[in-house]
Amino acid sequence: MQTPDDEQFEAYLKRFHPIAPEPVPTLSVSHSSRRSLPFGTWLAAVAAILVIGAVILHILSNRVVVSNRSGDAAIAERHAPSEPLTMRSANAWLATAPSFKAAVDDLAFRSQTSPLPQGKQSAVAVLSKEKIRL
Amino acid sequence: MGRTERNTAEIEALYRQHGAALLLFASAISGDRGRAQDAVHQVFLKAIENGSVSQAKNKKAYLFACVRNAVLNDAKVQDRNMPLDVDSAWFSPPDRDYAGEQNLRRGLGELPDDQREVIVLHVWGELTFSEIGDLLGVSSNTAASRYRYALAKLRGSMLAKENSCADSR
Numbered sequence: 001m002q003t004p005d006d007e008q009f010e011a012y013l014k015r016f017h018p019i020a021p022e023p024v025p026t027l028s029v030s031h032s033s034r035r036s037l038p039f040g041t042w043l044a045a046v047a048a049i050l051v052i053g054a055v056i057l058h059i060l061s062n063r064v065v066v067s068n069r070s071g072d073a074a075i076a077e078r079h080a081p082s083e084p085l086t087m088r089s090a091n092a093w094l095a096t097a098p099s100f101k102a103a104v105d106d107l108a109f110r111s112q113t114s115p116l117p118q119g120k121q122s123a124v125a126v127l128s129k130e131k132i133r134l
Numbered sequence: 135m136g137r138t139e140r141n142t143a144e145i146e147a148l149y150r151q152h153g154a155a156l157l158l159f160a161s162a163i164s165g166d167r168g169r170a171q172d173a174v175h176q177v178f179l180k181a182i183e184n185g186s187v188s189q190a191k192n193k194k195a196y197l198f199a200c201v202r203n204a205v206l207n208d209a210k211v212q213d214r215n216m217p218l219d220v221d222s223a224w225f226s227p228p229d230r231d232y233a234g235e236q237n238l239r240r241g242l243g244e245l246p247d248d249q250r251e252v253i254v255l256h257v258w259g260e261l262t263f264s265e266i267g268d269l270l271g272v273s274s275n276t277a278a279s280r281y282r283y284a285l286a287k288l289r290g291s292m293l294a295k296e297n298s299c300a301d302s303r
Contacts, residue, residue: 006282009289013257016225016238018158021171024149024178 090123141185148187149178152194155258156201158224162242162254163205167222173204195265198255202269234292241291249284256281 090107097103153174160170177200181187190196224242227235242250251270255261256277263281267274 005289006285009285010257013238013288015228016235018154018258019223019226020154021149021157021174024175024182 085122087123141188145181152197158258159254160201160205161224162250173201176204177201198259199269237292237295241288244291245284245287249280252277252280253284
């Protein structure tokens, strides 16, 4: 049986409040991770979409360039002089070619299988004989 | 709200509500504030993992029992009997009565272990003698009897300390 003194002393003791413990790391972390997890997921998703988009754009632009180049080559093939390359034919070809690059590409890689008629020289041969002064 | 989130929220609430008393109880058993803190954290981390608290009928008594087991298991593992660390504060004193706080800590430190447990559980844990009896594996009468002895000893000890302080002034 508790006496009034006991009760009074008990009341006095209760005025001393125990000091609160430090927060449990997981409890504080779990809150932030719960909040940041969707944010992180969204960030990763957006980054992935951007990367994929960039890759697709890159591939598509390359295709366009390749197809343009192949188009130029086809046009060049169509218009390229069939006779052996001379200064005249080269000038004529440059004048009618769709672009300078396409013309040069075509002239550079065209086959030299067809023999030159007697008394004529190829433009490349003439250029190679010239002494270029720098 | 998901089941896990509900469980975590419940444990957070229990930690806010009983954390201080649990830490005091752990300190009173282990004698070391750091080990007491570790034991309390361990109990709550396990509670988050396995969700065992939500199944307990008396959650507060269950938590006190878990903390007691954690401290005693830790003491077994470490195999050492540390003296009660009364240098670090256990209480926030009323009206800045720091001398009173120190006297209380020292008085608690002088009590036998079983009496110190009972007084902490009843005064600051606010457990009934029946709950204390269940927790310690003794009858409620034994728990009440230990409490009365503890209270008398503590009062005597604190009065003596107060008087000696007054005499020294």
